[in-house]
Every structure is written in C-alpha cells, then in structure tokens.
Amino acid sequence: ASPPLPGLGARALRVRYGGFTALDGVDLDLPAGRVTAIVGPNGAGKSTLFHCLAGTVRPVRGTVRFGARDITRLPAHARTRLGIARTFQQLAVFPTLTVAENVRVGAEQGRVRDAGAVERTLRLLGLDGPVRALPAAGLPTGTLRRVELARALASGPRVLLLDEPAAGLDTAEVAALARVLRALAADGTALLVVEHDLDLVAGLADVVHVMTAGRIVASGPPGHVLDALGEAAGP
Ligand code: ADP
Ligand code: MG
Secondary structure: OOOOOOOEEEEEEEEEEOOEEEEEEEEEEEOOOOEEEEEOOOOOOHHHHHHHHHOOOOOOEEEEEEOOEEOOOOOHHHHHHHOEEEOOOOOOOOOOOEHHHHHHHHHHOOOOOOOOHHHHHHHHOOOOOHHHHOEOOOOOHHHHHHHHHHHHHOOOOOEEEEEOOOOOOOHHHHHHHHHHHHHHHHOOOEEEEEOOOHHHHHHHOOEEEEEEOOEEEEEEOHHHHHHHHHHHHOO
C-alpha cells in the first residue's frame, strides 16, 4: 500500500486582533480524502481559522502541521508550493486575464510542474469551451467561482481550503460544485469547506465542526451535528 497522504492539523490555535480574541484554543484535523466543514454564525472566527491554515494570519499560540512538518511560521506562498491551495471568500481572479490564463497562473504557483494540469482542470470544471478565451472581467459569479476553483486546483493541491464556495451560486451550480469536491476527496485531497449553505454541508461533509465565539463547540457527522443545530434554533 502507498503511504498515507499528509493532511493538515492545527493545535491550540489562538488569534488576537488587538485586544480581541478571535480564536481561543482551536484544534482541527483535515485528513486526506475527507471533506471537513466549518459552520457557525457571522463573527465566530471561521475565516480567521481558515487564514491560519492558509498562512495569511499568524496565531499568537498554537501550531499548524502539514504531515510531520511544522508550518506555523511558513508564509502563504510557501504553503501553496507544498500543496495547500485556497480560494477567497471575496472572489480573487485577474480581471484582464482570460479564464485559461487565470488557471495557468494557478498551475505555475503549484507544487509540481504538470503540463496537462491546465487543460485537465478546465475540463473538470466545464471551462474548456469558448469561455476559456474570455477575459474574467464581466463573467457571471457562478463562472468566476469555477475559475477560482480551477486556479486553485491547477496547482495540484493535497489540501484545498474553500471559504464560502457556494456564495452566489444557484441550486444547479451548488450541486455541480458538490460533485467536483466529492471527486477531489475520492482522489485523496483533504478538503476544508467554510460554508453558510447547510444543505451543501449536509450533502458533502464527512465531519462538521460548529464554531461560536472563537471556539469549536460541536463536532461530528453532518446528520448528527446539523440536526442538533436545528433543534437548538427551535422550530
Ligand atoms: P467569521 O468568518 O466566522 O464570520 P471572522 O474570522 O471573519 O469570523 O471574524 C471573527 C471575529 O474577528 C469578528 O468579530 C471580526 O469582527 C473580528 N475580526 C476579523 N478580522 C479582523 C481584523 N483583521 N481585525 C480586527 N478584528 C477582526
Ligand atoms: Mg467568514
């Protein structure tokens, strides 16, 4: 058997913004081949946790590991090279570049040189038609989300971090997204999904963590955790 792929793990993360504690002792594991979801109200610290894993926020306490390696102090671009890719809650594509050029930028930031990555990724996300030659500026949100996901995937990630990937998508687009993400997990990628859309989470995640006020307050399979949330919220 091949050795297990490295996953990402965080221990005892603490983040402060000035005098405000945004993360207060958070542990999280993102195993290879699994979809892990984080849900919780606005301001709970979901994006802050996401940024600690991506390398764009530095915790004052705690560690982030990738496999056996301590990456707590590694900057974001170096994490991308190791195989930790991300998308942005506010879409971040290059507006003047075409769809295919945006995806090529992602491939160049990745962990391996892979000549086929751009074409494969465009196909996987249904961006291999005429849209590939269009500038990103002016494309509909659903298409831009796919371009951004394609940019992240073209880097050949072992870990994929997604902050609100379903924001602005219609039902059919969310279903298509879920299919792509499940296929990635089946291939061994570790996925993190920070998401408001509980239907997407219920259909996609292996494990759900609920965050409130900088802590993880409940964890488990989606059926269990999301039912408990619904009961807490009342009828
Ligand atoms: P979520 O993604 O769950 O909505 P965030 O991680 O964005 O939560 O924010 C958690 C808390 O930290 C919020 O109270 C937010 O106002 C605060 N916060 C987030 N980023 C900053 C920052 N750069 N400076 C100061 N406070 C921040
Ligand atoms: Mg957020």
